[in-house]
Amino acid sequence: MQVATWLPRVALPFAAPSRPELLAPAPQVPLEDTPVPAAETAPQTTVADARPATSVRPRIEIPRPGSAPRAAVEAEPEAAAEPEAAPAKAEALPPPRFSLQLLRAGNCLLLVELPTGEPFQSRDPAYLLLKDLLRAAGLPDSPQILGEPVRWPLLARGNMDQGPDAARDFVQGFVGVRQEEQGDCACIWLIGLPAVRFAGEADATAFNRELQVEGLGAAWALPGLELLMDEPERKGELWQAMRRVMRRWKTTE
Template sequence: MITESRRRAFLDAMQITTWLPRAELPFAAPSRPELLQFFEAEEEAAPVVEPQPAPQPARATSEGLAPAAAASTSPAADAARAVMSRVSMPESKKSAIKADEGQTRAVEQSVAVPPPRFALQLLRAGNVLLLVELPTGESFQSRDPAYILLKDLLRAARLPDSPQQVGDGEPIRWPLLHRGSLDQGAEAARDYVQGVVAAELEDMGCACLWLVGSPALRFAGEVEPDACYRELTIEGLGVALTMPGLEQLMEQPGSKAQLWKAMRRSMPRWVIGLSGSTSSVHE
């Protein structure tokens, strides 16, 4: 069974505002009585539409105008007028039509964009909350190279090197559903990730939030993946320290020095009575 905070985040991501369980759920908040009341909508009277008299065809005022009117309604005349209207169309109108066509194509392309795919693990080490990208998409194992590097980072930051899983321990995966018409775009993914993290902060605050990996930066910090080694103030989540992914740190040893400088600047947030330290991130 999932906790109430995780369940609430799932429902918000699926845009469900009112729901009733089939049976009593453990750890769930009590149902509100007002949700059980149903009201029938009053039937509105159909509007009365008065018939309009059919317009009478215009008559020619003289015999000289009759041939001209007949010629104007011929198919050849209509085709000629259509061609002339396109030739004499102002450039501004042509550009406006092209702009509208471009916007239509952009909308069609945006609809066809597949939902983002990622897996994040929410962990806690002391008074620091960690949102870490899972390189393999599965939970960390004790002998994973990425997990060993994460433990090294925690020791260098003077934090417990055995982070605890938060909630039910299940990773935050996206998309939620593999079928259906539910909107699972980038905006919905951002709302869901921030909702899960905010629910944990509501239960137990933290001194700093670590965002490790590009999905954590994009969907929790709302910044580009290259915005690493800096502090952010996120509305509803507080202060966060941005870091590259664990795989990138293993592939690019030089980035560890940049990360260590950023960690030293932010360390007073979670370490009380900080003094000069000579610790370093393990290569």
């Protein structure tokens, strides 16, 4: 029991007398002077604190065949919560505006843009230039007018489609019918951008070039009469192109 000194509370019979130094009272030491053991000054550590902190191990998801990753699966409810965007409606293109006149000169048909939108008059500068072109090509300089001008949009048709595709189908159909009626057509002159675009399915880069139009046959694309008057330098390239194309109507005469 680790007891160094034991004193009886009463005198024991036949016991040896106690030593005087053991009966002397122990000196009292003030509390402030009593040194505190180093072991007691150290902060007491509880059993819970003494246990080593266990680190939280991240949970690793092992992908299985045919299963989507967890992040992607968790993101699906958020994506589903967002309202579906309504499909954007394609904006309808405005109807093109042009006036075309169909004429015949010799064995050629001419689909000509009307600069003013009105039929040609005998003294119109554009008509005089057209006569010069026909004389240079070796064709009659007094072309025959075939029907009324084609004006687009066709406002008299009510709510029908007036877009570019409808304009192309209408112009090609109109020229095709007149071509069958006239017969013996060696080449169709497409004069002006609207004629080139809606009858020849080409653009301004096709000026002075030959085209092969499905359903209409051989065609020749020319700049508009008004453009030739505003930019006379275009006439040189036009004359050179005419020499190459002239063989189409010269050999069939």
